[in-house]
Amino acid sequence: MQSAPATFTADELARRFSLELRGDGAARVEGVGTLAGARPGQLAFLANPRYRGQLASTGATVVVMRGDDADGHDGTALVAPDPYVAFAKISALFEPVPVRAPGIHASADIDPSASVDPAAHVGAFCSIGARSRVEAGAVVGPGCVIGDDCVVGAGSELIARVTLVTRVRLGQRVRIHPGAVLGADGFGLAMEAGRWIKVPQLGGVVIGDDCEIGANTCIDRGAIDDTVLEEDVRLDNQIQIGHNVRIGAHTAMAGCAAVAGSAKIGRYCLIGGAAGVLGHLEICDRVVITAMSLVSSSIRQPGEYSSGTGLMDNRSWRRNAARFKQLDSLVRQWRGRDD
Amino acid sequence: MQSAPATFTADELARRFSLELRGDGAARVEGVGTLAGARPGQLAFLANPRYRGQLASTGATVVVMRGDDADGHDGTALVAPDPYVAFAKISALFEPVPVRAPGIHASADIDPSASVDPAAHVGAFCSIGARSRVEAGAVVGPGCVIGDDCVVGAGSELIARVTLVTRVRLGQRVRIHPGAVLGADGFGLAMEAGRWIKVPQLGGVVIGDDCEIGANTCIDRGAIDDTVLEEDVRLDNQIQIGHNVRIGAHTAMAGCAAVAGSAKIGRYCLIGGAAGVLGHLEICDRVVITAMSLVSSSIRQPGEYSSGTGLMDNRSWRRNAARFKQLDSLVRQWRGRDD
Amino acid sequence: MQSAPATFTADELARRFSLELRGDGAARVEGVGTLAGARPGQLAFLANPRYRGQLASTGATVVVMRGDDADGHDGTALVAPDPYVAFAKISALFEPVPVRAPGIHASADIDPSASVDPAAHVGAFCSIGARSRVEAGAVVGPGCVIGDDCVVGAGSELIARVTLVTRVRLGQRVRIHPGAVLGADGFGLAMEAGRWIKVPQLGGVVIGDDCEIGANTCIDRGAIDDTVLEEDVRLDNQIQIGHNVRIGAHTAMAGCAAVAGSAKIGRYCLIGGAAGVLGHLEICDRVVITAMSLVSSSIRQPGEYSSGTGLMDNRSWRRNAARFKQLDSLVRQWRGRDD
Structure with missing residues (x-):
């Protein structure tokens, strides 16, 4: 229908x-x-x-x-x-919008302690874990896995095959595309005697109202505190958000961007495709990062920022890239001769 | 068997x-x-x-x-x-090839208006939406979600856990690996009064005969017209294809490459791993892009293209990267002294 | 519970x-x-x-x-x-750890030739293929697809919606996050008369004890031999590992990193986020690659390595990037005048 x-x-x-x-x-x-x-x-x-x-x-x-x-x-x-x-x-x-009638598909596997509003839709082959809640008007499409202690806010939609691992709270009218994984363990490791020890990830993920999360995008849950997206954040596909990141309201990120743990991004930022943001730094409001740039230190002034080099035919590029490797020594030579 | x-x-x-x-x-x-x-x-x-x-x-x-x-x-x-x-x-x-006998697994959830050829295989826990069609000899592996108005052409195979969101038409002998998402909303946004408005994505995705789509790769559906892969296009894993992109026949792209919306890529191109192509530009036939390069303007001549710098020990790299930041002013100084 | x-x-x-x-x-x-x-x-x-x-x-x-x-x-x-x-x-x-009681969920679809230890847990909507084995204490969360000839070693956990395509053998205490795809076809192609021919991928994937694999990460199976992760390797989310790669024990890789086919990475390496490693090369033990760097040739000395340029405001960056394109010719001019 x-x-x-x-x-x-x-x-x-x-x-x-x-x-x-x-x-x-x-x-x-x-x-x-x-x-x-x-x-x-x-x-x-x-x-x-x-x-x-x-x-x-x-x-x-x-x-x-x-x-x-x-x-x-x-x-x-x-x-x-x-x-x-x-x-x-x-x-x-x-736009032809498929009608998702309220109700729970007969195949869905729902923990007795979970609650699904009668005005919500839960599709085929969904799992919903302990103490989780699906609010009125929400749509949980086919094949979704919702773990323990999650909330799908009123009017939110998980299109299909979305995973909310644990302690993921979605606000209202949040839209999540297939393959997205929210609330997986943050990547926390400590080395002891030559072996990795896993650092438990006790926090959750909080997604503000009106956010959109693209296909196959990942948002890890926090180590102690939560990972947070403020309202109206728009993430494209294949984005990676590390644990304890905070993204300000109305910020949009293009496909394949990645933000490492504990970075804080301001409001109304535009992060270009496949751009990277290192961990534990801050980007102020209204910053634009161009595609495939790497943010390696905090940004305190609004504006547009870039890294990398322009595209060239491979032969010219090889020559110039070889010179880049000599750059500091060339400048020192030049200064030594002239100064 | x-x-x-x-x-x-x-x-x-x-x-x-x-x-x-x-x-x-x-x-x-x-x-x-x-x-x-x-x-x-x-x-x-x-x-x-x-x-x-x-x-x-x-x-x-x-x-x-x-x-x-x-x-x-x-x-x-x-x-x-x-x-x-x-x-x-x-x-x-x-090659040991698992036999997928024709027929529909008892658990599959198929809309009454969908059609599955008797010579097709539909595996466990699959959903198939309204007006979708699975043709003869096609294999839909376990856990796939096929939304509304999709076609899985004759002899095509969705290995497992593939999502065709809506209006995705696959040609014949198309092979799609697990986790791939075709036909999700393109990333279309307009800003009004400080909030994002979603631009409806009314187009679909058309995949030509003999294409192969890697694991966890995403191909968004078009905003108005379709996103198109011509025949025999080969995409590796974790690739992101934006809405209204067109990729020419026999082009191959390595893992983690990303193409932004409305870009047009020619035939017989080779796009290296994690390379990026900005939106609304054109790449002619027989272009090779090396790994992790960014295509930031149209390419009209066949050949090999690159961006970036070569790998160095971190200490040397820091010195040269610092000089890169001074490059224009150094050249101006030098010209000023000499000219 | x-x-x-x-x-x-x-x-x-x-x-x-x-x-x-x-x-x-x-x-x-x-x-x-x-x-x-x-x-x-x-x-x-x-x-x-x-x-x-x-x-x-x-x-x-x-x-x-x-x-x-x-x-x-x-x-x-x-x-x-x-x-x-x-x-x-x-x-x-x-850490609140969900209890996964031993037993097989009624909905699971398990091939008669597969074996599941009575002390293992298999969740809702899982498929397990021919001749595969789930050992004692293992947890296969909801929505997982395990193909033919796979092993989930004792105490290993597939959180949810994980795919092991074929010939994937996990050691003990391996932990795999949602959306990960192990054992998909490697990207092997040969061109004949203007069309791609698929090269069969006959190998498998071997994952050592105590490895962790992040959400939506892909590890392809080998073309002839296996793709191998030695023990205690830790991979973050959205990573791409090509066919026949070998990663040494205790190496950790941050999100969105990518390793092309047949590369060999040593023990105790740290590969930064979105870094790339080209195919058929070797990295020795105890190498650190910084974020978004590209490893384009073998590394034989332990240490830290980088590529790329630092972040700048876009206006300055444009000027410097323009000079990069002239770099070789500028150096030749300078040498020509001075030498």
């Missing part, structure tokens, strides 16, 4: 999302497309000026755009100060 | 794979080994000239090699223009 | 772990905390001199520390040569 296919007039969309309509209010929209690829009956958007040239030839029946772009446009437009935001809201009308 | 242990004579192998036999055609082979480690009764191969010295002392009963290597060899040889290719084909004879 | 909450006197702890007691032996401890955050009734530790200033104001009832730190301390102390090791052992007393 899923929601019925929707169709809206440009006028209905304008009123629903408080947008300015220009053109034919009766134009019917039954789906979305890209500006370049849209067919009649579809709505597209123009946000990036780079694509302005596609506007004249678009097949879209309605286009969401800024006022100045709409000025010279013949077709039907919905004018928005931020067309991408308006498009995000409109396109949600056309 | 699995296939019975096989044994072949050198002569049988020569005829079966159209190889030239030199030596004893009656020599029996019952398994494979490395050139250095093979025991009597095993077949080994010599492809890399670096290992030619191991040929004299190998315990292998039969060795696959090039004609010029065979010229001075006393033992039984199968001569092939590409010994590695010939070895790959021969060793497949000795 | 879980173990009852524990409480101990300082004197009991001193005797149990052979530590020197200073202060009030009757002081009661019922949990652990950080030095800065502990409440009365909790035990904390001081290992890093950087936190010595927190000692005077700690709320902890008992603190584990070195003798010289204890000399000036008023409260109750447990003196240990390595306070972190002592703390690790003490805190294990307070």
Whole structure:
């Protein structure tokens, strides 16, 4: 079962999302497309000026755009100060959302001490451990494992095959994609007499309201205190968050980023793909880290930061990389001759 | 159940794979080994000239090699223009392949609107969603979750615990390893009034014939259009493919590589381990990216590309990395003095 | 069910772990905390001199520390040569460990030719394949898939949703976290007439006693011989280990590290987060690789090694990275003028 296919007039969309309509209010929209690829009956958007040239030839029946772009446009437009935001809201009308009826699948294995709200959905082949709680409106998709002492807050959704290992508390409207593992042991080791000793990980994981956690992302539980994501943190896929990390509200991290234990990241930060943050350091609010950069010391000023080198053909790169290995001695030679 | 242990004579192998036999055609082979480690009764191969010295002392009963290597060899040889290719084909004879009988395991949870071909196998604890289709000869191993509107093409195999989230269409003979997640939401966000808004991901994922997807690899579904892998693309483990990426036929990517949204990669490319490709750029056909390099702009010429620096002892590296931070100002100083 | 909450006197702890007691032996401890955050009734530790200033104001009832730190301390102390090791052992007393009673969950799907020791636990929704064996005291948590010809050694634990694909032999007391995939096909490909041919992966994976494997980590099985982890190897989350890799005893690797096929890593190595090791090379014992470094050739001397550049503000970085691309030609110019 899923929601019925929707169709809206440009006028209905304008009123629903408080947008300015220009053109034919009766134009019917039954789906979305890209500006370049849209067919009649579809709505597209123009946000990036780079694509302005596609506007004249678009097949879209309605286009969401800024006022100045709409000025010279013949077709039907919905004018928005931020067309991408308006498009995000409109396109949600056309998203086929599987209906997850309240109730517990007959196959689910639920500890007697766990509680599942009657208005929650628990899918096939789910395990729920001791003292855990699934709140109203929450969806636990097929194949999820929820260990002991966890909370899935109201309206949160575990799409499928998510693991909450132990002591993981999710706020409301948290969304977690398949394969994610929250609350596994932090990587705590001590060496004694030439062998590793495991340091017990007694803390948990606390995820704030409206966070999103990508597929196959891992968030370890804390050693003593908790690992914490504040509200509205957005993590892409394959991200690794070590124990006792704290991530500030509204921060977003792209795929394959990694944060080592006890690092503290501020609010409204943007961490690029495959970037790394070493342990026990702090990044202040509103810091941007570009892709594949390594943060090796604390950052106290907002701004954009990078490391690494640019891409080159391999032959040139080899020559330059060889020089990098001589860099300090070359500078010393140069200084010695000149100074 | 699995296939019975096989044994072949050198002569049988020569005829079966159209190889030239030199030596004893009656020599029996019952398994494979490395050139250095093979025991009597095993077949080994010599492809890399670096290992030619191991040929004299190998315990292998039969060795696959090039004609010029065979010229001075006393033992039984199968001569092939590409010994590695010939070895790959021969060793497949000795691979124990678990038999997956057609049929649906009693525990599987299948939506009434889904269809499973009678000649397909669906294992224990699988979920299959609305309107999804599993074609003839396909194998869906234990613990897989297939959401709504997916297709598992004829002869494709999901080894175990694979997730196809929604709108994922696999071609024929596609092979997907455990933990892989295809069709999760792309990472689309817009900021409004200081909070993230989720951009619905209405597209799907299309995987061409003969593709292979490694363990714990993620391929997100598209925002509007689909994310596409053309035929015979080979992805190793832990790879991240963002929404609306397109990867050309016969391209191979090593473990932990990551491709950001809307990037287009050509045909016959080789992307090294943990390499990154930024979003919205294009890489032409026959490009090689070395391990851990970052592709930060489009590549229009075939060839090999790299970024980063070489490995050094940490003390030297610190000195050179400190100079890198001064590089532009050092060059300006030098130019200022000399020019 | 879980173990009852524990409480101990300082004197009991001193005797149990052979530590020197200073202060009030009757002081009661019922949990652990950080030095800065502990409440009365909790035990904390001081290992890093950087936190010595927190000692005077700690709320902890008992603190584990070195003798010289204890000399000036008023409260109750447990003196240990390595306070972190002592703390690790003490805190294990307070870890709530879910009890996994021996027996096989009714839902588990076990091949008739597999064997499960009566003193092992197999959880809900597990699959166990042909000829596999689960030994005494082992725990196979919910949602695990164990393929054919695998061994889960005595006292080993697969927390949940772990996959052992085929021919994976775990030693004793091995601990594997959710989402890990051991024994998937190595990434072996040969090109013939413009198409990839899959090279069969006939080897297995051998994991030594006391190893730990993090969440979503992948260890591929060997092509001909096995992939091997010697005893007491500790792998964090999201690590990728290619086929035929060998990792020496007591080596630890941080999250997101990747090792390409056939690399050999020595004993007592420390591989930093997201570091990469290329294939077919060797790293000797007692080598430290810093985070995000790439090992591109063999290392024959113990010590610490690094690659990459330091983090800078993006504007400065752009200037320096541009100079890196000119480095060889700049040095040639300089030499040409001076020499």
